[in-house]
Each structure stands twice: as structure tokens, then as C-alpha cells.
Amino acid sequence: MGLEIPLWRALAVFRVASLAYAVLLMGRNFRTYPHPMIGWTVLAVMTAWTVAAIALYAWPAHRRWPLLLADFAVTAGCLLASVWVIGQDPLAHGSDTVPMAWIAAPVLAWGLALGRTRAAVAALAMGVVDAATRGAANTVVLNDVVLLLMSGMIFGHAARLAAVSEANLQRVAELEAANRERERIARGIHDSVLQVLTLVHRRGMELGGDAAELGRLAGEQEAALRSLVATDFTTVEGEADLRVLVNAYAGDAVSVAAPATPVVLPGGVAREVAAAVSSALDNVRAHAGPAARAFVLVEDEPDQVTVTVRDDGDGMAAGRLDEAAADGRLGVARSIRGRVRDVGGTVTLTSTPGDGTEVEIRIPRPRRKS
Structure with a gap:
């Protein structure tokens, strides 16, 4: 060396x-x-x-x-x-x-x-x-x-x-190279994708009707993408602040509440949890109704991290998830439960017709080496 x-x-x-x-x-x-x-x-x-x-x-x-x-x-x-x-x-x-x-x-x-x-x-x-x-x-x-x-x-x-x-030093050099590449990609995204999303958001809101919903979704994706390209969430030790990843999903129809201090998890675990949250929010947009709002709560406890995704939409009837799985629609089973299970966590889903749906993700906190 x-x-x-x-x-x-x-x-x-x-x-x-x-x-x-x-x-x-x-x-x-x-x-x-x-x-x-x-x-x-x-x-x-x-x-x-x-x-x-x-x-x-x-x-x-x-x-x-x-x-x-x-x-x-x-x-x-x-x-x-x-x-x-x-x-x-x-x-x-x-x-x-x-x-x-x-x-x-x-x-x-x-x-x-x-x-x-x-x-x-x-x-x-x-x-x-x-x-x-x-x-x-x-x-x-x-x-x-x-x-x-x-x-x-x-x-x-x-x-x-x-x-x-x-x-x-090697890790720092790798992160510096990754950040430079990230900045290059961010410049390209800013000059293309973000500008298109901004235009779709503005024109959709001006046109109203179905176009307004399209504009709202474009605005949410623009905000999430800006947050992701503007923030470096991985630490030198290969860990990540879950707050940063989850905050990227905040928008007009999504409210995020997280602790004031970093919620640190291994980088791979944090990304899988964030992907599960994204899937839960996709389900809200697809099934909770056009006027539904979603609320994401991140809780940092001594022995575990809990992320709750709740909406005020239409909710689900009992047995609906089982019917979806039988029909081959495995979004919740794979995109949420599967991801969380793979990193050692658990998912609890509660829903009542007319009273929204709540997805609770619990991730055991790995013991830190002394």
C-alpha cells in the first residue's frame, strides 16, 4: 500500500x-x-x-x-x-x-x-x-x-x-469521483428532464381537468428529482441518511415528517426502504382516489427505524390484497413486503374502506461495532 x-x-x-x-x-x-x-x-x-x-x-x-x-x-x-x-x-x-x-x-x-x-x-x-x-x-x-x-x-x-x-483515502477518492459524475448527470438532467417536467407541470395546471392531474404528478416528480440530484446522502462509511431519501418524495400531495437529526442506516438498507416507500406512494396515487393525500412519518428509535405511509383515500376492502395476489398483481407483495423482508424488516398494512390505508415499515437497527 x-x-x-x-x-x-x-x-x-x-x-x-x-x-x-x-x-x-x-x-x-x-x-x-x-x-x-x-x-x-x-x-x-x-x-x-x-x-x-x-x-x-x-x-x-x-x-x-x-x-x-x-x-x-x-x-x-x-x-x-x-x-x-x-x-x-x-x-x-x-x-x-x-x-x-x-x-x-x-x-x-x-x-x-x-x-x-x-x-x-x-x-x-x-x-x-x-x-x-x-x-x-x-x-x-x-x-x-x-x-x-x-x-x-x-x-x-x-x-x-x-x-x-x-x-x-481510497473511499474518499471514490466518493469524489462519484460526486463529480453525479454533478455531470445533474447538469444534464437540469438541462433536459427537469425543464420538461417544469413545463408539463405549468401547462397542466393552466389547462385544468385531466391535464391538471398530469401537471401535479409532473410537479411532484420534478421536486423529487431535484432533491435527489442536489443531495449526497451516502457517507464515507457506506451508510445513508434515510430522511434525505424519503424527503425526496415530498410534494403537493405528499407530506413528510422526519426527525431533525440524521436517521442513519446501511446504504443498501436505506435505499430499499426508500424504494418501498415510493411503491406505497405509487399505490396511493393509483388506488386511493384523485383527491387523496399521503403522509409519511419517519421515526428513529433506539432499536429500530419505523416509516409509516398513511393516506386519507378510499381505503381497501378486506381480502383485496389476497385477490390481487391471486390475479398476479404483486405490487404490494414484491415492491413493499419483498423489499423490506430482504433487509430484515417487517411490513404491517392496515386499511378500512372509506378511511384510508396505512403501511408501517419496521427496520431493526443493526448493532454498531464498538
Whole structure:
């Protein structure tokens, strides 16, 4: 990932710097070591592995278990070789090992590639190797383990933050691109569809009669379309404010009442609920009578969201929905009940002849992750 690249480069710099420090210590102390030639051999291995590790870790596909385990094994081997170079007695009394700070490199790599927890495991395992090298778990080993734990977990946490930040940036970039496309479409709609709907609305109201009803419907669709193209209702987390979607249906014959604060649902759920509300309003226009008005109420409760669509129209006789389903007319069954059922909700439909119809949609609120 792009934001992790600087961290891997920092690790590469650390490998080189810690190797240079190990060479400096060897150059200063090799005359006091029992077997300095083994020490120079260990440094040659460390140099070769530093070059190889930097080259291999530069490719994201290589940052997997085989390379990570090899990195740990080579480093642990160089650390254990300190016993033959320096002697265990000086090491037990706190002398520096041959690799010195270079042993932190695989722990940092584990943190970047595998996260904080596995970096902690690598740090503890390297501490065990350090204790075996010195022959005892003394204060020097304890200090080394603490430093390894802190550095590994910090690098792991930084890698996690980088991954999360990159994912958020990607999502923001996608939303920005979607908004630009949306603005382009909105301009096209404004220059064509909205102007036609405005003209139909105005001319229909002027002509009266059946044309007035056509004009009224055109006006409602114009208002709904303007609301949709003017509002971005999806959040970065993929959720949506149900109020915005439902408010798009407000018009001369439709009143919408919703809370003052956002009614947040997963984006897909919110769109399905809004589509079910649209179907209910279509039924009002088709069956409730020409003078019927519809009222939409959105209620945001702690454990559920309730949307009620009520009209003051002609209502329905008992058994009418069953007759419609038997005749193959499945608007309510599929467009309302089916949509709501698919997102885990329920629909209650109440109607009395001469007293309107009420459709109540209940959606359980999903638990938020803590």
C-alpha cells in the first residue's frame, strides 16, 4: 500500500544504519575477542542479508511468512554466533553482541507485515535467543526485550494506521469521483428532464381537468428529482441518511415528517426502504382516489427505524390484497413486503374502506461495532 512504503524504506535505512554501527563496534573491539575472524564472517553474512532483505522486502508480494521466517532465522543465527566470537562469560556480564541493534530489523518487519501482536511474538522470541546467547535472562536481555517490544508494536500500529488511512483515502477518492459524475448527470438532467417536467407541470395546471392531474404528478416528480440530484446522502462509511431519501418524495400531495437529526442506516438498507416507500406512494396515487393525500412519518428509535405511509383515500376492502395476489398483481407483495423482508424488516398494512390505508415499515437497527 502506498502509505506503508515510507515505513518499509525507514526499515531499510535502519538495517543499513544498525549494520554500520555493528561494523564500527567490531572495528573497535575485535582485538579483544577470542575469535575475531568469526566475527568478521558474521558481519559479512549480515551485510549480504541486509542487501538481500532490502531488495526482497521492496516487493509487496514477498512480504509473507517464508521471507519473514528467513529474516528471523538469519538474525537469530548471527546473534547466537556472538558466543563463539566474544565468549559467553563477557556476554553474561553485559558485553555487546556482534549484531547489536541489527536484531530489531526482523521484529520491525513482522510488525509492518503482520501487525502488532505478531511483532510482539517476534520480539519475545528474539529475547529468548538473546537470553540463550548470554546464558541467562539478565538485565541486558530484559532491556533488549522491552525495546524490541516497543519498537515492533509501534511499527505494527503505524502500519495499521497507514492501511486504515489508505482505505479511507481510497473511499474518499471514490466518493469524489462519484460526486463529480453525479454533478455531470445533474447538469444534464437540469438541462433536459427537469425543464420538461417544469413545463408539463405549468401547462397542466393552466389547462385544468385531466391535464391538471398530469401537471401535479409532473410537479411532484420534478421536486423529487431535484432533491435527489442536489443531495449526497451516502457517507464515507457506506451508510445513508434515510430522511434525505424519503424527503425526496415530498410534494403537493405528499407530506413528510422526519426527525431533525440524521436517521442513519446501511446504504443498501436505506435505499430499499426508500424504494418501498415510493411503491406505497405509487399505490396511493393509483388506488386511493384523485383527491387523496399521503403522509409519511419517519421515526428513529433506539432499536429500530419505523416509516409509516398513511393516506386519507378510499381505503381497501378486506381480502383485496389476497385477490390481487391471486390475479398476479404483486405490487404490494414484491415492491413493499419483498423489499423490506430482504433487509430484515417487517411490513404491517392496515386499511378500512372509506378511511384510508396505512403501511408501517419496521427496520431493526443493526448493532454498531464498538
